[in-house]
Amino acid sequence: MTTTTQTPMTSAAMQSLDPDAVRALTSLKAACKACEDADNSQAKKGAEEAGDKYDGACQDDAKRRFLAQGKAIVDDMWATFNTLQDGYQSSLRPHENVGPRLHQVYTDTWVVVGQKIAPIASDVQTRGQQDHWTGAGADDYMKQLPVQLAALNEFSQYVAVAGAGVETPAQLQQAVFTAFVTMAGGAAQKVQGYAGTDTSDHYFQRCAWAANTLSQCVDWFTNNLMTGTGTWQGALDDHIQQMTSTSVTNAAVLTGDSWPKATKTTDTSKLPTGTDPKYTVPSAVGSVGTEGPITDRGDSSGVSVDDAAPQSPGGYA
Amino acid sequence: MTAFGHEERVQESGVVGHSYDTDDRLEDLDIYEALVNPHDGQGGAQRKGGGGAPAMMPMGNTGSASKASGFSGTGGAGVSGVSGAGYGSAGLGADALSGVGGTGSAGLGGLSSGLGTGGLGSGAGSSWTYPSYGTGAAGLPDPTLDQPGTTPTGGFTVPSVGTPPTTTVPTPTVPGTASGIPPIKVPSASSPGASGITVPSAGGAGGAASANTAGLGVRTVQASLEMLHKEAQHWDETARDFTANVANPVGNQSPSSVDFGMMTDAFSPYNDLLNRLKKWSTDAGAEFSAISDALQSASGGYKDTEDTNTAASTQVQTHSSIPV
Numbered sequence: 001m002t003t004t005t006q007t008p009m010t011s012a013a014m015q016s017l018d019p020d021a022v023r024a025l026t027s028l029k030a031a032c033k034a035c036e037d038a039d040n041s042q043a044k045k046g047a048e049e050a051g052d053k054y055d056g057a058c059q060d061d062a063k064r065r066f067l068a069q070g071k072a073i074v075d076d077m078w079a080t081f082n083t084l085q086d087g088y089q090s091s092l093r094p095h096e097n098v099g100p101r102l103h104q105v106y107t108d109t110w111v112v113v114g115q116k117i118a119p120i121a122s123d124v125q126t127r128g129q130q131d132h133w134t135g136a137g138a139d140d141y142m143k144q145l146p147v148q149l150a151a152l153n154e155f156s157q158y159v160a161v162a163g164a165g166v167e168t169p170a171q172l173q174q175a176v177f178t179a180f181v182t183m184a185g186g187a188a189q190k191v192q193g194y195a196g197t198d199t200s201d202h203y204f205q206r207c208a209w210a211a212n213t214l215s216q217c218v219d220w221f222t223n224n225l226m227t228g229t230g231t232w233q234g235a236l237d238d239h240i241q242q243m244t245s246t247s248v249t250n251a252a253v254l255t256g257d258s259w260p261k262a263t264k265t266t267d268t269s270k271l272p273t274g275t276d277p278k279y280t281v282p283s284a285v286g287s288v289g290t291e292g293p294i295t296d297r298g299d300s301s302g303v304s305v306d307d308a309a310p311q312s313p314g315g316y317a
Numbered sequence: 318m319t320a321f322g323h324e325e326r327v328q329e330s331g332v333v334g335h336s337y338d339t340d341d342r343l344e345d346l347d348i349y350e351a352l353v354n355p356h357d358g359q360g361g362a363q364r365k366g367g368g369g370a371p372a373m374m375p376m377g378n379t380g381s382a383s384k385a386s387g388f389s390g391t392g393g394a395g396v397s398g399v400s401g402a403g404y405g406s407a408g409l410g411a412d413a414l415s416g417v418g419g420t421g422s423a424g425l426g427g428l429s430s431g432l433g434t435g436g437l438g439s440g441a442g443s444s445w446t447y448p449s450y451g452t453g454a455a456g457l458p459d460p461t462l463d464q465p466g467t468t469p470t471g472g473f474t475v476p477s478v479g480t481p482p483t484t485t486v487p488t489p490t491v492p493g494t495a496s497g498i499p500p501i502k503v504p505s506a507s508s509p510g511a512s513g514i515t516v517p518s519a520g521g522a523g524g525a526a527s528a529n530t531a532g533l534g535v536r537t538v539q540a541s542l543e544m545l546h547k548e549a550q551h552w553d554e555t556a557r558d559f560t561a562n563v564a565n566p567v568g569n570q571s572p573s574s575v576d577f578g579m580m581t582d583a584f585s586p587y588n589d590l591l592n593r594l595k596k597w598s599t600d601a602g603a604e605f606s607a608i609s610d611a612l613q614s615a616s617g618g619y620k621d622t623e624d625t626n627t628a629a630s631t632q633v634q635t636h637s638s639i640p641v
Contacts, residue, residue, distance in 0.1 A: 092579075094578075102577070105570070113563050120555060120558060127551070132544040133544060148608075155598070158594055162591060165583065166572075166587060169577050169583040172580055173580050226579070232580075239583060240582055240583060243583070254597055258596070259600030259601045259603075261604065262604060262607070262611075
């Protein structure tokens, strides 16, 4: 009897993606800083324009209002960035070694154990062809060999399932990091693009765009990536469903969670003949990590000189 | 020792063999040794005397070949053992004995130089045949439970190697006397010039014996003591290999939910399976060891029975006279 269980992934080395995440965040921070610098540089002109536009006692107030509105946008951008960075630090980063360690259990234990069982099963199968002992006892002995072989095969299947039991979560956890890196890296590129964009007479526009993008990243990170909603939860549910399915919980040969005894009372007539795998890697596992938030720069128009106009009841012109 | 100089080997009495309920058959058929498996469903006790002692070698071939007369009538081709016949025929001037096995060619390697020692010897190719009740054997038993009627808890149930209950090994007595081995009725002469012992096959082919006993559901068993021992060793190595490379690594796993990070929900089903795998792997290692022990016990049982038979045949030889 030969049965197969689809094993999750190849056993390529898996490393912590924290350095990649940190790099992505660093790039994002640099991009935000570029936006801030560009906006501040542009804001000088806007402040002067505001001062020129509103004479008298209102002149200083107009400049202050103009700059204050710009600063609020910049601060919002940084606050959003910090939220994202803190979220990573506190919620995701602690799991940076989960994937690699689970994967190591998979490669160092379950893959190896599976490899060790194979020759044992093969050996038992070979013994079933012995002919140096015949007769009644030999017949009964030989009759037990298929049972032991079937038990080894099913055990081997369960070893593969156990391997999937750590490897699939490892892949999913790693995919969460991959997704974060992808998101942060993508946001960094976008924000960097904002920094080099000519915003004409829209001041602090770049930081406003960046803040909007970062806000979308934070929302997705908080509500999707960290909860699994719309991301990895479906694959995990599929994994758990398979791990708890009857094909796993109800052994065909290793019934009663016991290894079959090689005794006359052992029923040798009902050996499984099926080859249905006990576990199949959830298809969604491969796509987790490639997803990310669809971000845009939003519809903010930044700050204009007109926004610095006096708003008191007496009114400035 | 027969009048013809054949040395008689007897089975362990009280175990099987030529009991009162098979005498008639012996009358009609060649004498054979029957294997009664103490581990079959009925147990040896229900077989009126327990497991039978298999003939470890063609009976009648022990003792001094030099004293043999040409019983088989086939000349000095050697001593031909006869599977299941119980009484072998000793060839004239035999230097070698052709063993009786499934092929009849392997021969009892140890006999050419070890006549009378009863040893199967350890030589490669040693083989012996013995008939057994076809429904009797039940595999390899737990050696510690190798008693009729007991239910093995593990391991193969051993085909009865004739390991007799310790209390029932009798001292062979002269047939026809009060106790011990029931008188063996020897068929009337069917071999020319012989003692009246029917020899199913003078060529040492076990197949002949099988044919003669087929009607009783008796079948010939052939085993190599050495190979049986090797088989036991093989399983022992398997047990060790499995324990070292499978059971121990699996047993060393002790995960916690923290190890699964954000995938905590995956921990429980994994841990459940891991615990099952731990038990299975531990059980498997123990089972493979039990199989090894059972096979080892079986090979030892064969040897012990052989030794017992040898001793018994010596006594018969001393007392002489199975009536013929």
